[in-house]
Amino acid sequence: MSILLAHFRGINRVGFVALVVASIGILLSVGATAQVSEEEHARHHPAQITPSPGTSPAQSPGPGMMEGMGEMMRGMHGTPPKELYPSLMSLPKLSPEQRTQVEQQADERIRTGNSLMAQAVDALAQGAASQDYAAMQDATTKLHEGMTQLESGISAKRALAEGRAPLDVALEWFRREMNLPISVAPASVGLLGNMQFHILVITILGAFAAVMIFMYFYKMRRAEHLLQALTGGEPSTPLARSAIPAPAAAIVAAPPVATAAPVSAAKKWSGKLRVGRIFQETPDVKTFRLMNSLGGALPFTYLPGQFLTVAVAPDGQLMKRSYTIASSPTQHDYAEIVVKHEDEGIVSGFLHNHVKEGDLLDFSGPSGFFTFTGRECKCILLIGGGVGITPLMSVLRYLTDRSWPGDIFLLYCIKTPRDIIFREELDYLQRRHPNLRVVITVSRPEGTDWKGPTGRITKELIVQAVPDVASRYVHICGPVPMMEVAKKMLIELGVPSGRMKTEAFGTALGKPEPILPKTPAAPSLGSEVSLPTVTFSASDKSAPLPPDKCILDVADEIGVEIDNSCRVGTCGTCRIKLLFGEVTMAVEDGLEPGDKERGMILACQAKATANVEVEA
């Protein structure tokens, strides 16, 4: 049983059911076809009865055996007993004429049998008197032949008279011949022509298959529940609930982001992750290795280049920020985010200064479409600036982990040599992978021993480092001004804009627009008349929507809660449904394919010149 289970574990759900159904089908069909007519059976097994002198044929009679009996009689008697038993086998189908014929044959046998026996008795008496043992032996043989004739004739008469299945009559005769117990239970035939025994076997196997299917689905359901519990969702049972250990050092009182969704590459996940390790990469950059809060594999899967959104409450107020996963999806046990401590940055400062190994943090994701898996094209040019190397590093690690055969170029611009993130790893990977070329340029080399390229990324540097650049697929991530310049240069070098992907980590200005206190704005008299209005249907609130503000800004002002993170149109956290009107969005990266068709917009980007209504 356990072997079977282990075997079935390797079969997927559909395959398993198909296998069981197919097995039952085969069993049924085998059962059904196994119990064909006797004639059919005899046709398929003609050699089953092979009588030989002194040996007994198989016990179950059939036409083959009947022929065998004929042969036997033929051997023992000059006149073979004709085809009496074969005729009897088809007794139910016999016409009245044929029945009469059989009856006549039976009478003839009885007569012949009697006569043979009488002759034999006389011969036996004479032989005994003259002590002629050879004659006595002949007489005995004749006596036996007579008995046989008589017996078959009587059996035939009985079958005709009683209307019993000739098979039984023949079997009875045969058993008597062989000195076997005479009582023979009639073969009972049931459903679909199956014998009861077969039906019983099929029922047992069917029940076994049903138990297997039940166990399989039960196991899957149980595993799903456990997984949900492990990944921060509501445990399904008290057992699962108690299986979750208390956090070693919970650091924030941040409320849970949301209930955990089932684990799926396609679905977003949210829940707690444990900070397994913290690595100081450069003076102001730290890597946070995030792990399943209960150990084991990560509770989600992701693509190289996607990001997670962390929710923390540094000053008691919930704040969300997005951080790219820099590790490779080939690592199933952890995901690493690499955070630069921004000057006066609230969340990055909190992560750097307060979070320690073992802490649990609330995350959601993975999100984003700034991904590259190697299937898109045969070569890739990655251009990064500062901490913008994180998504590129995930791609690079993923491609080298998988020994991707295409060309990989990394152009990386950083302020000083000591700011180079992953310096040693990049050297190491480059040594091991001849298809990887890394060019680092330092924009402020003064006072350092940097011997490599200096200055920002230029057209010359690109041409020098990347042969045939126009044919490359390009991913750019870094400060917005740097990305804009890089894009312009690449277009001038012949790279179609459709082959370039960019990701911004923040606004061009660096600091997001200040969020005003959540008190209703007091619109001026003039603006009330001229400005369009945004209506938040779920909150039953409306407010003027100035042309320089997005819907998220107005929502913040009048106290309408809209989940948000990057506020630059990248993360997609602020997606809401537009119920009425039209909006424009400067950045739409956070929208998923099909979102627009479904009327979804990014509140942090949406601006309007006429009245709009949104679901929030």
Ligand SMILES: Cc1cc2nc3c(=O)[nH]c(=O)nc-3n(C[C@H](O)[C@H](O)[C@H](O)COP(=O)(O)OP(=O)(O)OC[C@H]3O[C@@H](n4cnc5c(N)ncnc54)[C@H](O)[C@@H]3O)c2cc1C
């Ligand atoms: C998709 C995406 C992926 C990202 N991936 C990463 C990543 O991998 N690594 C990473 O480090 N970041 C990443 N970011 C950026 C990250 O989300 C945060 O924006 C960043 O960490 C800054 O957040 P903060 O709370 O620390 O700064 P905030 O408090 O939000 O401040 C933002 C900026 O304003 C400046 N600032 C704040 N207060 C002042 C002030 N009084 N005067 C002047 N300037 C001020 C800060 O220096 C900072 O640059 C990503 C962003 C996005 C959208």
Ligand code: FES
């Ligand atoms: S908040 Fe990130 S897309 Fe709007």
